[in-house]
Ligand SMILES: [Zn+2]
């Protein structure tokens with residue numbers, strides 16, 4: 077039998093299996109994104125001290141199994157890890173669910189994801205404290221993209237490098253370049269572009285540099301900026317995320 | 333696995349492969365289990381197998397959903413809705429038929445039910461339109477005798493809480509008092525795994541939300 081391994085982890089998704097088992101996907105600090113089976117998870121409070129459900133922050137103890145089978149989750153303990161209390165507010169649950177799904181969609185399985193884990197902890201902590209605002213959502217989206225090697229740049233033109241604040245407007249967000257083009261470069265930038273007011277580019281540039289915890293006190297980009305991010309995320313994830321519709325419905329945020 | 337692949341792999345007669353295929357649609361049943369069940373049935377007396385087949389058909393033909401509360405019902409209305417002794421001005425909202433059964437076993441509730449058939453699950457794309465929420469709101473609007481309280485008895489899980497919050501918000505404009513079960517449900521937070529004493533005290537300790 078494989079040796080028992082352990083890592084702090086956050087539960088991204090669960091699915092009931094048979095009578096009392098649960099299949100669980102987590103972002104671990106030390107081993108990336110993993111999926112495993114927790115036998116008796118629906119009834120055993122002894123081995124699963126902290127419930128295995130979305131947002132649970134646990135010390136995961138598991139054994140790997142051969143041939144790429146689901147790992148075997150031995151135990152999930154609290155061990156003093158902070159928990160995130162989102163359950164009293166629908167908007168927080170909706171935004172938190174979106175954050176979890178985004179992590180799952182953008183992180184390759186079993187890849188190093190310690191940055192993603194750290195980011196998710198910070199995002200859920202900030203969400204609990206400050207609520208589900210657009211600035212936090214946009215900041216998290218950009219920080220997560222950066223942690224997954226897909227950093228966006230709203231500060232300067234991707235083609236000529238001129239600072240956005242000093243170039244001719246309107247700016248355009250070009251999905252396939254992951255950044256903006258100034259009015260002069262736009263004809264050469266390809267046509268799948270979202271026009272961005274200078275204020276949106278400035279807001280996104282500021283949010284992408286700020287600490288996540290500071291994001292709620294900064295200005296969010298408006299409709300066009302949010303739309304540019306959604307377009308880029310949908311292209312990177314290869315699909316529209318399931319939780320987006322719910323988020324936009326309950327949080328009253330504008331749909332792209 | 334496609335049927336012809338199973339046939340080749342297993343060497344079973346075609347009539348058995350067909351049954352194995354059907355059994356594999358059951359939750360948690362893989363090919364090995366399905367084949368074991370098929371062998372078991374093959375070796376049982378003919379009457380027993382016929383009784384099983386008839387029970388399956390009878391269930392499918394006779395059991396539907398109650399037109400008022402969406403609980404399982406034989407006929408247009410379920411036994412609870414049909415019972416003149418139940419209080420008609422208090423409705424308990426549950427996620428599924430198994431939760432209703434757990435509450436009935438506990439004998440702690442004497443009102444009517446409403447079964448949502450699920451819970452809001454943003455990560456699985458289950459939204460308000462996928463549950464019997466509109467039906468609940470219509471029911472409350474159209475009741476000739478007004479409902480004084482709606483008890484939201486969804487599970488104590490993230491999805492159950494999200495559903496409860498959403499319902500409480502939707503009930504507000506109707507002016508109906510909405511309450512939530514007290515905390516203290518066990519490990520998984522599922523009603524269906526709670527014992528009667530726990531359910532009774534959760535009902536007794538409900539709070540307005
Ligand atoms: Zn340029």
Ligand SMILES: [Zn+2]
Nearest residue numbers: 398401410413
């Ligand atoms: Zn009924």
